[in-house]
Amino acid sequence: MLKIKLLLTATVAALLVGCCNNEKSSSNAVSFDDVIASRRSVRSYDSTKTISEAQVRELLTSAQQAPSWANQQPTKYYVAQSAAMIDSVKNYIGGNRRNVEGAPILIVSTFERGKSGFFNGNPANDLGDLWGAYDNGLANCYLILKARAMGFDTLIMGMRDSDALRRLFSIPENEAVTAVISLGYRSGEPRVPQHKNLDDIVKFF
Ligand SMILES: Cc1cc2nc3c(=O)[nH]c(=O)nc-3n(C[C@H](O)[C@H](O)[C@H](O)COP(=O)(O)O)c2cc1C
Numbered sequence: 001m002l003k004i005k006l007l008l009t010a011t012v013a014a015l016l017v018g019c020c021n022n023e024k025s026s027s028n029a030v031s032f033d034d035v036i037a038s039r040r041s042v043r044s045y046d047s048t049k050t051i052s053e054a055q056v057r058e059l060l061t062s063a064q065q066a067p068s069w070a071n072q073q074p075t076k077y078y079v080a081q082s083a084a085m086i087d088s089v090k091n092y093i094g095g096n097r098r099n100v101e102g103a104p105i106l107i108v109s110t111f112e113r114g115k116s117g118f119f120n121g122n123p124a125n126d127l128g129d130l131w132g133a134y135d136n137g138l139a140n141c142y143l144i145l146k147a148r149a150m151g152f153d154t155l156i157m158g159m160r161d162s163d164a165l166r167r168l169f170s171i172p173e174n175e176a177v178t179a180v181i182s183l184g185y186r187s188g189e190p191r192v193p194q195h196k197n198l199d200d201i202v203k204f205f
Contacts, residue, residue, distance in 0.1 A: 030148075030149055035145055035148045035149045036145070038148060039144060039145060039147075039148040039154075040153075040190040040191070040192060040193075041154070041155045041156070041190065042153035042154065042155055042182075042184070042186045042190050043098075043099035043100075043155055043190070044099075044101075044102070044186065044187050044188055044190075045100065045101065045102035045103040045104075045153070045182070045184035045185060045186065045187055046102060046184065046185040046186065046187040047101070047102030047104075047187075049104065049184065049185040050104045051104045051105050051152065051183060051184065053081060055150065055152075056079055056081070056105060056107075056183070058146075058150070059143060059146050059147055059150065059152075059183070060077055060079075060143065062142055062143070062146035063075070063077075063139045063140065063142045063143040063146065064139070065142060066135070066138040066139040066141070066142040067135075067138060068116055068135040068138065068139070069115070069116035069117055069131050069132075069134075069135055070116070072112075072115040072116045072132075072135065073135075074111040074112040074113075074115040074116045074132045074135050074136065075109060075110070075111050075135060075136045075139040075140070076109070076110045076111065076112065076171075076175060077107055077108070077109055077110075078107070078108040078109075078110070078165075078169040078171065079105065079106075079107050079108075080105065080106040080107070080108070081104075081105055085106075085168075086103075086104075086105075086106050088168055089106045089108070089165070089168070089180060090106070091164070092160055092161040092164040092165050092168070092180075093157055093159065093160045093161070093180055094159050094160070094161070095159065096155070096157045096159055096160070096180070099155055099157075099182070100155065100157075100182040100184075102184060102187065103155075103182040103183060103184035104183070104184050105182070105183040105184065106180055106181070106182055106183070107143075107180070107181045107182075107183060108160075108165050108169060108171075108177065108179075108180050108181075109136060109139075109140055109177075109178050109179050109180075109181060110136075110171055110175040110176060110177050110178060111132040111133060111135060111136040111175065111176055111178060112132065112174060112175055113129050113132060113174050113175065113176055114129065114132075114174065115132060116129075116131040116132040116134070116135045117129060117130065117131025117132060117134075129176070132176065133176070133178065136178050137178075140156065140178075140179060140181065143181065144156065144181070147183060151185070152183055152184065152185060153183075153184060153185060153186040153190075154181055154182060154183055155181065155182045156179045156180075156181050157179055157180045157181070157182070158178075158179055160177070160179070160180045162176075162177035165177050165180070
């Protein structure tokens with residue numbers, strides 16, 4: 001009888017420890033809705049904080065999980081992490097330069113032309129290479145949401161000099177340069193923009 005009592009006590013104790021451990025790990029987790037709600041375009045960065053190559057690799061590994069046309073995965077990344085390369089990229093983003101001051105990483109994103117939306121080298125339909133841009137946007141969406149989940153902030157920048165960036169990173173001609181994305185830690189709280197009413201963008205049938 002004593003043996004059974006001891007066994008029961010041990011089982012309950014083990015279950016309680018398991019339960020508390022789970023609670024501990026889930027209390028550290030950020031909900032997906034929190035990631036969405038707190039992700040904003042950040043134009044002011046804390047220059048005292050750094051981001052390691054291992055962290056950038058984790059981020060881009062998540063971006064790679066995005067869906068793409070026939071799994072073509074046309075998106076590529078060129079990461080400026082040295083002070084010299086970051087300074088060079090800043091020369092090619094016009095007025096965005098002041099938005100990314102203090103950001104420890106700048107990422108140039110491209111997509112390979114003629115992959116997504118193509119069969120045997122021919123456009124599969126009316127959108128052609130726009131499907132490559134579509135896939136690139138999806139991958140970059142994963143990137144910015146994963147960044148937020150890791151406690152980082154981002155700014156996607158379409159205002160950039162694609163020719164100069166192509167030369168700087170030796171980006172091949174068959175890749176279209178899309179956005180430069182800053183990665184860092186926010187300094188201060190970003191503005192939350194207004195959004196359209198849902199009924200202005202959706203029709204149910
Ligand atoms: C494709 C694309 C290009 C953008 N280019 C710039 C840019 O060059 N400079 C900038 O400050 N913001 C840029 N933005 C950020 C948008 O202005 C921002 O996403 C929008 O105002 C909504 O704000 P939020 O991201 O904080 O929700 C860009 C966003 C996207 C998706």
